Amino acid sequence: MNQRNEDQKSALLDIRNLKVHFPITGGLLSRVRGNVRAVDDLSLEIYEGETLGLVGESGCGKTTVGRAVMGAVDATDGDIRFRTRMAGEISIVDASRADRKIAWQEMQLIFQDPFASLNPRMTILEIVSDPLRVNKLGSGRERRERVTEMLGRVGLSTEILGRYPHAFSGGQRQRIGIARALIMNPALLIADEPVSALDVSVQAQILNLMKELQEELSLTYLFISHDLSVVQHVSHRVAVMYVGQLVELGSTEEIFTQPKHPYTQALLSSVPMPDPGVKMLGGALKGEVADPANPPGGCYFNPRCPFVKDVCRTTAPPLKQLESGRLSRCHFAEELDMEGVTELAQS
16 A cells, blocks of 8 residues: 555544553562563554554564553553544543543454454344443444444344354454444544454455455554564554564555664564565574563664664664654664565465
8 A cells, every 4th residue: 555645634543652661569568660661652643544554573562552542551651642523632541431431432443363352142233232232322223223234344144143153253253343343433443463363364355354444434443463464465554663662654665665674674574475486585583572671771672683883782762754754763774775575475
């Protein structure tokens, strides 16, 4: 996908200097001995109608970002502003219970595990209509009609209304989960690894469905994933995280063809290429992910970086804007010439 012109769009979600730290306690009195910096001063804007891919290794904090946006975990510092239809801009961090309820109606989750996310004791009608029931919207007949409409949109028959989740495959269950997420007519969907638990043969079907629904319903996606081939397929822009920090942000084409942070290039080099005749970009990324409870001085990536210099070990690089408009947290972003890829293997 091509990068959209942000000047012609308004930010639907504005994450400002977000920090989410989890305390480390110990001893008889359970005193706080430190903090795990799950998210460390992250700022992002997600524009209406786009898909922003959020990528990084396991433990980088990307799922915590999604949970913080939903209000499922408390922010240690910073702010998250969501522009709603009913109440205008709402701060998720400081919102009243009434405002949070409004925000929750207009942003929904697509879960990673379609097997664990559906109540096995509820029928499909009950599962998909549950958000309407919780928010006391519509009569029983109106809810049934709404569920019927949503199931049709995700490619499922209305004959399944009285059946239970165990009767369906993983792909069908994820379609049911998507129908449930759409039932409240949300503006923003947070998709946390939505296809990673599915068979490869089914992943492309779900991804194509999500793209079709985005066009039909004017949806905005925060797409969280570790699979770069999937992110390349669905995203307009890509944000790369490392140890709780945003290290690079740009259009999908820019990120994949000309990375401007060594960590981004390392991620690209780790993805298998579809053509066995094409060489890999580089070797495996060396070293271990930095400890978010005790990150290294300077640049967090410096112990693993092949381009490291003395300044990288002593001075933390700022997240700076390059001439192209993209962002990179690297002292030498404008000097490094790193190889990218044009197309990765897609599910």
